[in-house]
Amino acid sequence: MLIDRYKRIINYLRVSITDYCNLKCIYCAPYGGGAKLPHKEILRYEEILRIIKTGIRLGISKVRITGGEPLARKGVYGFLSKLMGLDGLSDVSLTTNGVMLKKNINRIKDAGIKRINISIDTLHKEKFKEITGRDHFNLVREGINLALKKGFNPVKLNVVVLPGINDDELTAFARLTLDNPFHIRFIEYMPIGTDIIDVKKRLLYPEIKARLGGIGEMIPVENGINDGPVMRYKYKGAAGEIGFISPISNHFCSTCNRLRLTASGHLRPCLLSDRQVDLKTPLRSGASDQEIADIFLKTVFFKSFEHHLTADGAAGIAGQMQAIGG
Secondary structure, three states, X not given: XXXXXXXXEEOEEEEEOOOOOOOOOOOOOHHHOOOOOOHHHOOOXXXXXXXXXXXXXXXXXXXXXXXXXXHHOOOHHHHHHHHXXXXXXOEEEEXXXXXXXXXXXXXXXXXXXXXXXXXXXXXXXXXXXXXXOOOOXXXXXXXXXXXXXXXXXXXXXXXXXXXXXXHHHHHHHHHHHHHOOEEEEEEEOOOEOOXXXXXXXXXXXXXXXXXXXXXXXXXXXXXXXXXXXXXEEEEOOOOOEEXXXXXXXXXXXXXXXXXXXXXXXXXXXXXXXXXXXXXXHHHHOOOOHHXXXXXXXXXXXXXXXXXXXXXXXXXXXXXXXXXXXX
8 A cells, every 4th residue: 555654545646648728727827828748748548557557556546537638638538448447446537627528428428437527617608718718618518517417426516716706606606506416616726836816815715615605504514435635515405515625724635645647757746746756757768567666655755744835825836737737
Protein backbone atom coordinates (compact mmCIF):
# COMPACT_ATOMS: atom_id res chain seq x y z
CA MET A 1 0.00 0.00 0.00
CA LEU A 2 0.99 3.62 -0.55
CA ILE A 3 1.23 5.22 2.89
CA ASP A 4 2.87 8.61 3.36
CA ARG A 5 4.91 9.94 6.30
CA TYR A 6 1.73 11.05 8.06
CA LYS A 7 0.06 7.64 7.84
CA ARG A 8 -2.37 8.70 5.09
CA ILE A 9 -3.32 5.85 2.75
CA ILE A 10 -3.04 6.95 -0.89
CA ASN A 11 -5.52 5.13 -3.11
CA TYR A 12 -6.73 7.80 -5.58
CA LEU A 13 -5.01 8.88 -8.80
CA ARG A 14 -6.20 11.79 -10.92
CA VAL A 15 -4.94 11.41 -14.47
CA SER A 16 -4.70 14.28 -16.95
CA ILE A 17 -4.53 12.88 -20.48
CA THR A 18 -4.09 16.22 -22.26
CA ASP A 19 -3.27 19.84 -21.48
CA TYR A 20 -5.40 21.03 -24.40
CA CYS A 21 -8.82 22.52 -23.70
CA ASN A 22 -11.46 23.88 -26.06
CA LEU A 23 -12.43 26.50 -23.46
CA LYS A 24 -10.27 29.27 -22.01
CA CYS A 25 -11.75 29.82 -18.57
CA ILE A 26 -10.58 32.92 -16.78
CA TYR A 27 -9.38 31.07 -13.67
CA CYS A 28 -7.83 28.12 -15.49
CA ALA A 29 -6.23 29.63 -18.60
CA PRO A 30 -6.24 33.42 -18.15
CA TYR A 31 -5.12 35.52 -21.11
CA GLY A 32 -5.73 32.55 -23.41
CA GLY A 33 -3.52 30.08 -21.55
CA GLY A 34 -0.04 28.87 -22.34
CA ALA A 35 1.33 27.01 -25.31
CA LYS A 36 0.02 23.50 -25.81
CA LEU A 37 2.59 20.77 -25.25
CA PRO A 38 3.94 19.08 -28.40
CA HIS A 39 2.27 15.72 -28.98
CA LYS A 40 5.51 13.81 -28.33
CA GLU A 41 5.69 15.34 -24.85
CA ILE A 42 2.27 14.00 -23.86
CA LEU A 43 2.13 10.56 -22.31
CA ARG A 44 0.91 7.91 -24.73
CA TYR A 45 -2.16 5.94 -23.74
CA GLU A 46 -0.17 2.74 -23.30
CA GLU A 47 2.20 4.60 -20.99
CA ILE A 48 -0.69 5.93 -18.91
CA LEU A 49 -2.21 2.46 -18.63
CA ARG A 50 1.11 1.00 -17.53
CA ILE A 51 1.44 3.68 -14.85
CA ILE A 52 -2.10 3.05 -13.63
CA LYS A 53 -1.48 -0.72 -13.51
CA THR A 54 1.57 -0.07 -11.35
CA GLY A 55 -0.51 2.17 -9.12
CA ILE A 56 -3.15 -0.53 -8.76
CA ARG A 57 -0.52 -2.98 -7.55
CA LEU A 58 0.41 -0.39 -4.92
CA GLY A 59 -3.16 0.12 -3.76
CA ILE A 60 -4.67 2.67 -6.14
CA SER A 61 -8.36 1.80 -6.45
CA LYS A 62 -9.90 5.07 -7.67
CA VAL A 63 -9.05 6.91 -10.89
CA ARG A 64 -10.48 10.09 -12.37
CA ILE A 65 -9.68 11.08 -15.94
CA THR A 66 -9.23 14.82 -16.49
CA GLY A 67 -7.52 17.31 -18.80
CA GLY A 68 -7.42 20.01 -20.14
CA GLU A 69 -10.49 18.61 -21.82
CA PRO A 70 -10.09 14.81 -21.98
CA LEU A 71 -12.75 14.31 -24.66
CA ALA A 72 -10.73 16.49 -27.04
CA ARG A 73 -7.94 13.93 -27.25
CA LYS A 74 -8.09 11.54 -30.19
CA GLY A 75 -8.57 7.90 -29.22
CA VAL A 76 -9.95 8.66 -25.77
CA TYR A 77 -12.90 6.25 -26.00
CA GLY A 78 -10.70 3.26 -26.75
CA PHE A 79 -8.47 4.30 -23.86
CA LEU A 80 -11.46 4.54 -21.51
CA SER A 81 -12.57 1.04 -22.52
CA LYS A 82 -9.14 -0.37 -21.72
CA LEU A 83 -9.06 1.51 -18.43
CA MET A 84 -12.44 0.11 -17.42
CA GLY A 85 -11.11 -3.36 -18.19
CA LEU A 86 -8.33 -3.15 -15.60
CA ASP A 87 -8.77 -5.34 -12.53
CA GLY A 88 -8.47 -3.65 -9.15
CA LEU A 89 -10.29 -0.37 -9.76
CA SER A 90 -13.44 0.16 -7.72
CA ASP A 91 -14.22 3.65 -8.99
CA VAL A 92 -13.53 5.35 -12.34
CA SER A 93 -14.96 8.72 -13.30
CA LEU A 94 -14.54 11.38 -15.95
CA THR A 95 -14.33 15.16 -15.60
CA THR A 96 -15.30 17.20 -18.66
CA ASN A 97 -16.35 20.73 -19.54
CA GLY A 98 -19.33 19.25 -21.36
CA VAL A 99 -18.75 20.82 -24.78
CA MET A 100 -18.29 17.44 -26.50
CA LEU A 101 -20.65 15.53 -24.23
CA LYS A 102 -23.82 15.60 -26.36
CA LYS A 103 -22.05 14.32 -29.47
CA ASN A 104 -20.20 11.53 -27.67
CA ILE A 105 -22.44 10.50 -24.77
CA ASN A 106 -23.09 7.01 -26.19
CA ARG A 107 -19.38 6.37 -26.76
CA ILE A 108 -18.65 7.34 -23.16
CA LYS A 109 -21.35 5.01 -21.89
CA ASP A 110 -20.25 2.18 -24.19
CA ALA A 111 -16.73 2.52 -22.78
CA GLY A 112 -18.16 1.67 -19.36
CA ILE A 113 -18.03 5.05 -17.63
CA LYS A 114 -20.92 5.50 -15.19
CA ARG A 115 -19.96 8.69 -13.32
CA ILE A 116 -19.41 12.11 -14.88
CA ASN A 117 -18.29 15.43 -13.41
CA ILE A 118 -19.13 18.46 -15.54
CA SER A 119 -17.59 21.87 -14.94
CA ILE A 120 -20.11 24.69 -15.40
CA ASP A 121 -19.86 28.00 -13.55
CA THR A 122 -22.97 29.82 -14.75
CA LEU A 123 -26.52 29.21 -15.90
CA HIS A 124 -26.52 32.20 -18.24
CA LYS A 125 -25.46 32.06 -21.87
CA GLU A 126 -23.72 35.45 -22.03
CA LYS A 127 -21.91 34.97 -18.75
CA PHE A 128 -20.76 31.54 -19.92
CA LYS A 129 -19.02 33.21 -22.84
CA GLU A 130 -17.48 35.77 -20.47
CA ILE A 131 -16.08 33.06 -18.19
CA THR A 132 -14.99 30.51 -20.81
CA GLY A 133 -14.21 32.68 -23.83
CA ARG A 134 -16.47 30.49 -25.97
CA ASP A 135 -20.15 30.51 -26.96
CA HIS A 136 -20.88 26.86 -26.11
CA PHE A 137 -23.46 27.25 -23.34
CA ASN A 138 -26.31 25.49 -25.17
CA LEU A 139 -24.09 22.55 -26.07
CA VAL A 140 -23.06 22.10 -22.45
CA ARG A 141 -26.60 22.31 -21.06
CA GLU A 142 -27.85 19.82 -23.66
CA GLY A 143 -24.98 17.48 -22.77
CA ILE A 144 -25.79 17.71 -19.07
CA ASN A 145 -29.46 16.90 -19.63
CA LEU A 146 -28.55 14.01 -21.92
CA ALA A 147 -26.20 12.57 -19.29
CA LEU A 148 -29.13 12.41 -16.89
CA LYS A 149 -31.37 10.75 -19.48
CA LYS A 150 -28.69 8.18 -20.28
CA GLY A 151 -28.52 7.09 -16.65
CA PHE A 152 -25.14 8.38 -15.53
CA ASN A 153 -25.17 8.42 -11.76
CA PRO A 154 -24.26 10.69 -10.26
CA VAL A 155 -24.04 13.61 -12.66
CA LYS A 156 -21.96 16.11 -10.71
CA LEU A 157 -21.83 19.79 -11.64
CA ASN A 158 -18.67 21.52 -10.44
CA VAL A 159 -19.10 25.25 -9.77
CA VAL A 160 -16.07 27.39 -8.94
CA VAL A 161 -17.37 30.33 -6.90
CA LEU A 162 -16.09 33.55 -8.50
CA PRO A 163 -16.81 36.76 -6.57
CA GLY A 164 -18.54 39.43 -8.62
CA ILE A 165 -18.97 37.01 -11.52
CA ASN A 166 -21.20 34.09 -10.58
CA ASP A 167 -21.83 34.45 -6.84
CA ASP A 168 -25.30 35.82 -7.63
CA GLU A 169 -26.21 32.39 -9.07
CA LEU A 170 -25.42 30.17 -6.09
CA THR A 171 -29.05 29.76 -5.04
CA ALA A 172 -30.11 29.08 -8.64
CA PHE A 173 -27.57 26.24 -8.86
CA ALA A 174 -28.68 24.84 -5.50
CA ARG A 175 -32.34 24.95 -6.53
CA LEU A 176 -31.56 22.67 -9.46
CA THR A 177 -31.23 19.84 -6.94
CA LEU A 178 -34.81 20.23 -5.72
CA ASP A 179 -36.28 18.58 -8.84
CA ASN A 180 -33.21 16.99 -10.48
CA PRO A 181 -30.80 14.33 -9.17
CA PHE A 182 -27.75 16.55 -9.74
CA HIS A 183 -24.89 16.64 -7.28
CA ILE A 184 -23.85 20.30 -7.25
CA ARG A 185 -20.34 20.94 -5.93
CA PHE A 186 -19.43 24.48 -4.89
CA ILE A 187 -15.65 24.88 -4.99
CA GLU A 188 -13.68 27.68 -3.34
CA TYR A 189 -11.53 29.57 -5.81
CA MET A 190 -7.85 28.64 -5.50
CA PRO A 191 -4.98 30.93 -6.60
CA ILE A 192 -3.33 28.66 -9.16
CA GLY A 193 -1.23 30.20 -11.92
CA THR A 194 -1.75 33.78 -13.09
CA ASP A 195 -4.40 35.33 -10.88
CA ILE A 196 -7.09 37.55 -12.32
CA ILE A 197 -9.48 37.07 -9.42
CA ASP A 198 -9.05 39.23 -6.32
CA VAL A 199 -8.47 36.49 -3.76
CA LYS A 200 -9.19 38.89 -0.91
CA LYS A 201 -12.78 39.17 -2.14
CA ARG A 202 -13.42 35.48 -2.74
CA LEU A 203 -16.27 33.69 -1.03
CA LEU A 204 -15.42 30.85 1.31
CA TYR A 205 -17.46 27.93 2.59
CA PRO A 206 -19.16 29.61 5.60
CA GLU A 207 -20.62 32.43 3.51
CA ILE A 208 -21.51 30.19 0.58
CA LYS A 209 -23.39 27.84 2.88
CA ALA A 210 -25.12 30.73 4.64
CA ARG A 211 -26.41 32.09 1.33
CA LEU A 212 -27.98 28.73 0.51
CA GLY A 213 -29.66 28.26 3.86
CA GLY A 214 -32.69 30.29 2.86
CA ILE A 215 -33.81 27.68 0.35
CA GLY A 216 -34.68 25.18 3.05
CA GLU A 217 -33.32 22.91 5.73
CA MET A 218 -29.92 21.50 4.75
CA ILE A 219 -29.63 17.92 5.97
CA PRO A 220 -26.09 16.49 6.22
CA VAL A 221 -25.36 13.48 4.00
CA GLU A 222 -22.84 10.89 5.12
CA ASN A 223 -19.86 10.57 2.81
CA GLY A 224 -19.30 7.35 0.90
CA ILE A 225 -15.97 5.57 0.70
CA ASN A 226 -15.02 7.35 -2.55
CA ASP A 227 -16.35 10.82 -1.74
CA GLY A 228 -13.13 12.49 -0.68
CA PRO A 229 -13.23 15.79 1.22
CA VAL A 230 -16.63 17.12 0.07
CA MET A 231 -19.13 18.21 2.75
CA ARG A 232 -22.48 16.93 1.49
CA TYR A 233 -25.98 18.23 2.19
CA LYS A 234 -29.46 17.61 0.88
CA TYR A 235 -32.57 19.77 1.05
CA LYS A 236 -35.53 17.98 2.56
CA GLY A 237 -37.39 16.15 -0.20
CA ALA A 238 -34.86 17.13 -2.88
CA ALA A 239 -34.00 14.81 -5.75
CA GLY A 240 -30.33 15.79 -5.70
CA GLU A 241 -27.80 17.21 -3.28
CA ILE A 242 -25.26 19.98 -2.82
CA GLY A 243 -21.71 19.82 -1.54
CA PHE A 244 -18.86 22.10 -0.60
CA ILE A 245 -15.18 21.66 -1.40
CA SER A 246 -13.23 24.09 0.76
CA PRO A 247 -9.46 23.78 0.31
CA ILE A 248 -8.84 27.31 1.60
CA SER A 249 -11.19 27.80 4.55
CA ASN A 250 -11.16 24.20 5.75
CA HIS A 251 -7.92 22.41 4.91
CA PHE A 252 -8.70 18.74 4.34
CA CYS A 253 -5.05 17.83 3.91
CA SER A 254 -5.12 15.47 6.89
CA THR A 255 -7.42 13.15 4.95
CA CYS A 256 -5.90 13.61 1.48
CA ASN A 257 -5.65 10.29 -0.34
CA ARG A 258 -4.59 11.34 -3.85
CA LEU A 259 -1.78 11.77 -6.32
CA ARG A 260 -1.96 13.48 -9.71
CA LEU A 261 -0.45 12.36 -13.00
CA THR A 262 0.00 15.24 -15.44
CA ALA A 263 -0.28 14.89 -19.19
CA SER A 264 3.42 15.74 -19.41
CA GLY A 265 4.28 12.67 -17.34
CA HIS A 266 4.89 14.03 -13.85
CA LEU A 267 3.51 12.71 -10.58
CA ARG A 268 2.37 15.47 -8.24
CA PRO A 269 1.85 14.76 -4.54
CA CYS A 270 -0.46 17.78 -4.14
CA LEU A 271 -2.49 20.04 -6.42
CA LEU A 272 -1.62 23.02 -4.23
CA SER A 273 2.13 22.63 -4.49
CA ASP A 274 4.51 23.05 -7.42
CA ARG A 275 6.52 19.98 -6.45
CA GLN A 276 6.41 17.10 -8.93
CA VAL A 277 8.46 14.03 -9.88
CA ASP A 278 9.39 13.17 -13.48
CA LEU A 279 7.99 9.80 -14.48
CA LYS A 280 8.05 10.10 -18.26
CA THR A 281 11.84 10.23 -18.67
CA PRO A 282 12.59 7.00 -16.78
CA LEU A 283 9.53 5.36 -18.34
CA ARG A 284 10.81 6.09 -21.84
CA SER A 285 14.32 5.11 -20.86
CA GLY A 286 13.28 1.52 -20.15
CA ALA A 287 12.38 1.67 -16.47
CA SER A 288 11.17 -1.60 -14.97
CA ASP A 289 7.83 -1.94 -13.22
CA GLN A 290 9.67 -1.86 -9.90
CA GLU A 291 11.43 1.36 -10.84
CA ILE A 292 8.08 2.92 -11.74
CA ALA A 293 6.73 1.73 -8.40
CA ASP A 294 9.70 3.33 -6.66
CA ILE A 295 8.78 6.67 -8.26
CA PHE A 296 5.28 6.33 -6.81
CA LEU A 297 6.83 5.71 -3.39
CA LYS A 298 9.17 8.67 -3.78
CA THR A 299 6.28 10.96 -4.72
CA VAL A 300 4.21 9.80 -1.77
CA PHE A 301 7.16 10.56 0.51
CA PHE A 302 7.07 14.17 -0.75
CA LYS A 303 3.44 14.70 0.30
CA SER A 304 3.38 17.54 2.80
CA PHE A 305 1.31 17.55 5.95
CA GLU A 306 -0.70 20.48 4.57
CA HIS A 307 -0.67 23.07 1.81
CA HIS A 308 0.18 26.71 2.49
CA LEU A 309 -2.48 28.62 0.59
CA THR A 310 -4.30 31.09 2.80
CA ALA A 311 -7.52 33.08 2.69
CA ASP A 312 -5.60 36.35 2.19
CA GLY A 313 -3.81 35.06 -0.90
CA ALA A 314 -0.35 35.22 0.66
CA ALA A 315 0.79 32.21 -1.38
CA GLY A 316 -0.03 30.78 -4.77
CA ILE A 317 0.83 28.06 -7.26
CA ALA A 318 2.95 28.87 -10.32
CA GLY A 319 1.55 26.25 -12.70
CA GLN A 320 -1.75 26.78 -14.53
CA MET A 321 -4.64 24.46 -13.73
CA GLN A 322 -4.97 23.64 -17.42
CA ALA A 323 -1.48 22.08 -17.38
CA ILE A 324 -1.77 20.42 -13.98
CA GLY A 325 -5.13 18.72 -14.50
CA GLY A 326 -8.45 19.63 -12.88
